[in-house]
Amino acid sequence: MAGRPKIFNEEEVINKAINIFWSNGYEATSTENLLSEMEINRGSLYHCFGSKKELFAKSLDLFGINSIKMIEQKIKTYDNPIIGIKNFFIELSSADYDTHNKGCFMGNSLSELSNLDDELKSKATKNLVVLENVFFKYISKAKEDGQLLTNEDSRILARYLLNLWNGINITRRMYPNKEVLESIIKLQLSILY
Amino acid sequence: MAGRPKIFNEEEVINKAINIFWSNGYEATSTENLLSEMEINRGSLYHCFGSKKELFAKSLDLFGINSIKMIEQKIKTYDNPIIGIKNFFIELSSADYDTHNKGCFMGNSLSELSNLDDELKSKATKNLVVLENVFFKYISKAKEDGQLLTNEDSRILARYLLNLWNGINITRRMYPNKEVLESIIKLQLSILY
DNA sequence: TTAATTTTTGACTGATTAGTATAGTATTGA
DNA sequence: TCAATACTATACTAATCAGTCAAAAATTAA
Numbered sequence: 001m002a003g004r005p006k007i008f009n010e011e012e013v014i015n016k017a018i019n020i021f022w023s024n025g026y027e028a029t030s031t032e033n034l035l036s037e038m039e040i041n042r043g044s045l046y047h048c049f050g051s052k053k054e055l056f057a058k059s060l061d062l063f064g065i066n067s068i069k070m071i072e073q074k075i076k077t078y079d080n081p082i083i084g085i086k087n088f089f090i091e092l093s094s095a096d097y098d099t100h101n102k103g104c105f106m107g108n109s110l111s112e113l114s115n116l117d118d119e120l121k122s123k124a125t126k127n128l129v130v131l132e133n134v135f136f137k138y139i140s141k142a143k144e145d146g147q148l149l150t151n152e153d154s155r156i157l158a159r160y161l162l163n164l165w166n167g168i169n170i171t172r173r174m175y176p177n178k179e180v181l182e183s184i185i186k187l188q189l190s191i192l193y
Numbered sequence: 194m195a196g197r198p199k200i201f202n203e204e205e206v207i208n209k210a211i212n213i214f215w216s217n218g219y220e221a222t223s224t225e226n227l228l229s230e231m232e233i234n235r236g237s238l239y240h241c242f243g244s245k246k247e248l249f250a251k252s253l254d255l256f257g258i259n260s261i262k263m264i265e266q267k268i269k270t271y272d273n274p275i276i277g278i279k280n281f282f283i284e285l286s287s288a289d290y291d292t293h294n295k296g297c298f299m300g301n302s303l304s305e306l307s308n309l310d311d312e313l314k315s316k317a318t319k320n321l322v323v324l325e326n327v328f329f330k331y332i333s334k335a336k337e338d339g340q341l342l343t344n345e346d347s348r349i350l351a352r353y354l355l356n357l358w359n360g361i362n363i364t365r366r367m368y369p370n371k372e373v374l375e376s377i378i379k380l381q382l383s384i385l386y
Numbered sequence: 387t388t389a390a391t392t393t394t395t396g397a398c399t400g401a402t403t404a405g406t407a408t409a410g411t412a413t414t415g416a
Numbered sequence: 417t418c419a420a421t422a423c424t425a426t427a428c429t430a431a432t433c434a435g436t437c438a439a440a441a442a443t444t445a446a
Contacts, residue, residue, distance in 0.1 A: 002444035003392030023308045027220035031434060041395055046435065048393085101307045107363045111304040114294045114366045115216045125367045156376045159364070163377050167360025170300045171352070173307045174318045183349045184356050191384070198413065200423065224404060234424050239405065241422090 010048070011062065013038040018059045022105040025112050026056055026120070057123060063105050064127035072134050081138035082147050082193050085161065089189060092168065093181035100176035104169040106131075128162065135161040142192075149193050157192075164188050203241065204255065206231040211252045215298045218305050219249055219313070250316060256298050257320035265327050273340050274331035275386050278354065282382060285361065286374035293369035297362040299324075321355065328354040335385075342386050350385075357381050 016038045020029050031052055035042055049055040074091075075084035102108075109124040136158035142148045150157070164185070172181055209231045213222050224245055228235055242248040267284075268277035295301075302317040329351035335341045343350070357378070365374055 002390065004394075004442040004444095006393070007442095025220065025305055025309075027218065028305075028309055030432075032432080041393090042397095042435085043395060043437085044393070052434065103304060103307070108304050110363055110366050111296060111301050112218055112221075114296070116218075116221055121366070128367055152380060153376075156380055159368075159373065159377050160380050163357070163360040163364045163381070165360070166363035167356040167358070170303055170359035170363070171356045173303050173314070174321055175352075180352065183346075184352050187345060187349055187353050187384070188356070188381075191380070198422075200412095223402080225402085234426095235405085236407095236425075237423055245404065 006048075008038075008040055008044070013040055014055070014058055014062050017055055018063050018105070021056060021059050022063075022102055022108070025108060027112065027116075053117070053120070056120060060106070060109060060120065060123045060127060064123075064130060067105075068127075068130050068134060071131065075134070075138055080145075080147050081142045085135065085138060085192070086189050089164065089168070089185045090182060092172075093185060094178045095172075097176050100172040103173060104165065107166050107169050128166075131165065132158050132162040147193075150191055152191075160191075199241075201231075201233055201237075206233055207248070207251055207255050210248055211256050211298070214249060214252050215256075215295055215301070218301060220305065220309075246310070246313070250313060253299070253302065253313065253316045253320060257316075257323060260298075261320075261323050261327060264324065268327070268331055273338075274335045275340050278328065278331060278385070279382050282357065282361070282378045283375060285365075286378060287371045288365075290369050293365040296366060297358065300359050300362050321359075324358065325351050325355040340386075343384055345384075353384075 017034055020033055020037045024033070029052075031042070031045065034052070034055065035045060038045070040048075045055070049058065071088065074088045075081060078084040078087065106124045106127045110121060110128070113120045113124070136154055139148070139154045139157045139161075143154060152160075168181065168185065171184065175181060210227055213226055213230045217226070222245075224235070224238065227245070227248065228238060231238070233241075238248070242251065264281065267281050268274060271277040271280065299317045299320045303314060303321070306313045306317070329347055332341070332347045332350045332354075336347060361374065361378065364377065368374060
């Protein structure tokens with residue numbers, strides 16, 4: 001294994017790519033945009049990542065891994081997973097304007113690409129299913145511990161929360177407003193506790 | 194008023210533009226795509242509509258007007274507005290694959306353009322607020338007539354339904370499946386009746 | 387020191403982009 | 417008949433697009 005070493009950290013520059021893909025979407029992000037944001041050379045981008053599409057795919061992958069870690073971490077900070085889930089959603093309502101406007105990277109990608117690229121659509125879908133499965137895990141746990149008000153099927157409850165997530169990431173662009181978002185989320189979560 | 198009359202019906206060709214904008218989004222739709230779908234000439238497009246952006250704006254306007262009519266019509270077919278709202282959502286779950294994949298034209302636009310174009314974002318938002326107001330109207334009516342289970346504020350309930358709408362139009366791309374979508378929708382609507 | 391290997395660099399490609407320009411045709415009301 | 421208007425057709429622009437290429441630079445193993 002010889003050869004000139006990479007001067008950039010791969011994960012670091014993918015995270016910069018994520019930033020711009022997340023804000024502007026796939027189509028509206030040019031390779032030129034990516035290059036200046038990632039601070040690498042055109043040749044390096046194609047040498048290391050292959051194509052714009054492959055870079056996007058890797059962005060979805062990395063973002064999926066890291067964001068799900070953060071989300072599960074937040075939920076786990078409370079003994080009662082229902083409180084964890086509740087706080088996860090409530091916290092999001094007091095984000096800043098730019099964060100509201102970005103919405104969910106996976107939801108955005110699903111919305112933009114579901115008629116344009118089956119592979120990327122499927123990647124975004126899989127990452128959202130992982131989120132659903134986190135909800136499922138903690139809903140199930142709460143149910144076992146008798147912390148759940150409703151007796152509804154856990155899988156359906158998990159998808160209900162997933163749908164809340166998908167919805168709020170559109171709605172928060174209409175209403176980047178703490179009170180409005182909180183009132184919707186609280187009503188939605190009232191089924192749980 | 195002299196001059197050669199239009200040989201195409203403006204509303205008709207905007208509807209064709211809507212089709213392609215709705216499926217592919219704003220950025221991924223080229224003027225070439227629009228021209229062949231609308232079956233008009235490049236010159237005519239710019240003469241009549243000004244620019245791609247203006248055509249998109251007019252597409253949002255026309256779609257907003259027509260779709261809200263159809264939605265209100267569906268809800269109104271039942272004496273009990275709650276049944277109307279319920280059926281409106283339940284019906285959507287048995288749509289075909291392509292329909293699921295298209296999602297909501299306004300939601301798609303909000304997702305794609307909220308960081309790219311404030312005017313178009315605002316137009317999409319306004320149209321979704323019109324939908325919220327339809328929900329509000331019929332929720333209020335049901336409340337007056339004692340047909341509503343919950344005593345929750347009507348505006349919040351309307352936004353709760355708007356958020357269901359926004360969410361299900363992402364979730365239906367993940368699960369273009371009648372049973373899955375119905376189970377989510379039914380659970381979500383159980384608060385109403 | 388040298389050969390092998392890998393990354394960096396920036397110029398380059400051909401295709402496509404949104405939008406314009408021009409000239410000709412069709413249709414109307416005055 | 418004529419001025420006004422609107423559509424067709426096509427050629428054109430300048431900018432931007434994603435992606436390629438060959439040569440230089442940096443590193444390691446022999």
